[in-house]
Amino acid sequence: MKKIWNRISRRTLGKNFEQLGDEEQQVVVSIAEGEAISQNTNDTFKDQMTFGEKAADKIAEFGGSWGFIGWFFLMLGLWIGSNLILIAQGKTAFDQPPFILLTMVLSVVAALQAPIIMMSQNRQSKKDRMNSQIHYEVSLKLELEVTRLHQKIESMRIKLEEQDDDDI
Template sequence: MNKTIEELAKRWLKRKPDGLSQVESQVLQSTLERTTISKDTNKAVAFHQTFGDRLADTIARIGGSWSFILAFIAFLILWTSGNVWLLSRDAFDPYPFIFLNLILSMIAALQAPVIMMAQNRQAERDRIDAAHDYEVNLK
């Protein structure tokens, strides 16, 4: 049962070998050599990540968690109640909470681009996974 790439291309893909893409040729070669084509795509993505990429992913993961949301709600309640009731005479940020507004604006200005960077990297991971799935399914 000694087959060639040409025989496999004609039989499985109904095409000549010169019309195959690089991925299809690699899959057929892997089939002939009886080697696996699967690989860990997470390692490939992690290898190319910079410190900024990892930091952005961590910030996006933390900022999108329920624990962060609940802690942030608790912070807002403490800030407003502390300045309205507890420190009504000596409040460091009296109503309408201008300093709190500044802090929230700065957080939003930093968090939005970081989340967008994390989403772009996730889209890249998805493209790599889809290409790998295509190779595995082709085999």
């Protein structure tokens, strides 16, 4: 099999198989074996994710949505409104203005939400790199296959011209 790999890599890339990088070797092997090289990176990436990573992505997805903003303003309104109503009724509010407890809760939410969103962005970046690598391999395979077809057509053209010359 290595002879076929070497022949394909020399004809298409001008290098021996051993001189190629990992991606190029994988492409040459896929050409020799007639295998597809493309894959669904979403499925591949999801299979590798841990429970914590999936949870962080869901939290980040909700934290960056209009639903979160609506829920957030509703909670703020309820918090401030209930405290002001208690004060207006002459009762002791659980968080008197200037709402120091609310400020602390908002700080904790922000402190937790920021790293979760960053973890999700890091995973998206990793997924994009994986996607880019697969796109490179598919493009390289297509280019090599077109080169091989071009070489075959050129070889056939030369043979036909030789036959035409022999007929004359």
